[in-house]
Amino acid sequence: MRGLQLAVFAGILAFMTVLSGSASATVLGRDDRIVLPESHGRLADVIGLLALPIHIDGRRKVNYCTAFCVGRDLIATAAHCISAVPDRYPEPVLRGAVFRLGYWKGHRVRRKAGVFRGWNSDDDTLIRNQIVSGLNGRTVMETRTGGNDWALIRLAQPVCGRHLPVRGVSRETLRRAGREGRLYIVGLHGDRKLDGLLYSPNCRIVDNSHTRSMRKAVAGGEVLYYTCDTYKGSSGAPLLMDTSRGPVVVGMNVGTQSHRMERSATATGGSRKENVYVANIGVPANAFAREARVLARSRIITGKVKVRQLQLLLNRAGYDAGPVDGILGHRTRQAILAFRRRNGLMPVATATPYMLRLLAEEAARLQFAGAFGPGWRDQEITATSHPLEVGGRPAPARGGEGRHVAHESLMGEELLELEYLLQRAGYAPGTVDGVVTVETRRAVRRLRLDMGEKPLAAMTRDLIPLLQKRLRVVSER
Secondary structure, three states, rough: OOOOOEEEOOOOOOOOEEOOOOOEOOOOOOOOOOEEOHHHHHHHHHHHEEEEHHHHHHHEEEEEEEEEOOOOEEEEEEEHHOOOOOOEOOOOOOOHEEEEEOOOOOOOOOOEEEOOOOOOOOOOOHHHEEEOOOOOOHHHHOOOOOOOOOOEEOOOOOOOOOOOOOOOHHHHHHHHHHHHOOEEEEEEEEHHHHHHEEOOOOEEEEEEOOOHHHHHHHOOOOOOOEOEEOOOOOOEEEEEEOOOEEEEEEEEEEEEEEEEEEEEEEOOOEEEEEEEEEEEEEEHHHHHHHHHHHHHHHHOOOOOHHHHHHHHHHHHOOOOOOOOOOOOOOOHHHHHHHHHHHOOOOOOOOOEEEEEEEHHHHHHHHHHHHOOOOOOOOHHHHHHHHHHHHOOEEEOOOOOOOOOOOOOOHHHHHHHHHHHHHHHHOOOOOOOOOOOOOOHHHHHHHHHHHHHOOOOOOOOHHHHHHHHHHHHHHHOO
C-alpha cells in the first residue's frame, strides 16, 4: 500500500553535527553537487546560513537552514525553519537566531551576521510581528502540500549589501530553463558542511504526485517538483534561474516527496518498508514575490499600540481581524488580504503604515456615512498618531497646510500599488517592482491622456483611487 510522506528539513542539530542514523540524503540518482563555482561566487554575498537555537530535554541545541537576501535588511527562508515541527523539534528561540553570509570555501570577504529585528526586547511579539509567513500560525502538515512554507524576516541590521530579485514565472518557462541547464539550487548541506555553499545543477521540473491533494497542488501551481540534489540544511535555499541580467529567484526549496514501498530486505524473502525519494519540493516564487517587494520598500507595523489600531479599524469596517491583542496573527493578515482584494489593491497580507492609512481613510468615510455609532472614535483609536486622524478630521499633508495629499509624488509601497493597478488596467508599466522605468512613465502618460489631461509622467496619489474606480466600473459591466 502506497502512502505519501512530506519530509521537511530544518537542518542538523548541535553545531552542525550530523545526527546518527540520518543518512537519508535527498540526492536523486548521481550526486551532482559541487562547491559553488567561481562563476557564481557572488551568490555567497546574498545566500547564507540561518542558525536557530532550540531547547530539547533541557539542552540547548542549534538547527540551521539556508536563507537568502531579498532586501537590504530582509531575508527569505522556509517557514518550517522558524516554527515548531510536530514530533521533530519545538519552536526555535527566535531571540537567539543569527543569519550569516560568506559561507563559501575560499571566500575572502569578511563574513557578515545579522539578528532578527526586536531581538533585544523582552516581548517575543515584536519579533513575531516582523515575520511574514505563508503558514500564519499553522504547521507544514496542516497545509498538506507545503505550498505555503515560506517566510520573510526583517533583520535588525542591513547586512545584505545586495539582494536577489524574486520573479514569478510560468511552469513552462521553468521546464524550458531546466532543459537548457539554467535552473539550479545554491544552499548549505549538512553532509558537506566544510564545503560551505554547494551548487546543485541539472534541475528539471517534474510532475510526480501520488495523491489527489498533491496532484491538485501541482495543477494549481502551489508547489514545484524538481530533480536537483539537496540535503538536510538546504531548506530555504533559493531555486535560481540564469537570465541575461543574472540569476533570479524562481522558487524556494522546502523538502522532499517520497512514497513508501515494499522492498525485499532479507535473503529468506522477508520485506520491510522503505522510503523511496521521488522528487524535491519547492515553493514557487509567485507565492512570496509580491510580499517580498512590498517589505523591501516599506516597514511592518510591529508595536502593539499600532497593531491594535489596525485590528480595531479592520473589525469596525467589517473584516474579522480577531481579538484586538496587538499580535499580527493569521486572522489579522487574512482580514488585511480581504480588505485589499475588495478594494482592488495588490493582494498582500502585510501590515504597513500605508495599510493603516488606507483603513483610517475608510473609517473616516464610514463615519461620515453614519456606519459607525457615536463615540466609536473615543475608544482605543484616539491614541493614534496617524496624520489623517487629528481631532477626528483629516490632517494637512506633510509639507504645509496648502499642500494636497493627492499631489504628492509616490514612493515605496504606493509606487508598487500604482504599477500593479496600471498593469491590471492594461497600461503595461513593465515589471511591478517599485522602480520607475521608461515603461512606467509611458503608462502614466497614456492614463492621463485617457483622462483628458496633459500627458505628464507625474506619479501622484490621485492616480490610485482613479484606477480603482476605473477597474471597478469595468468589473461591474
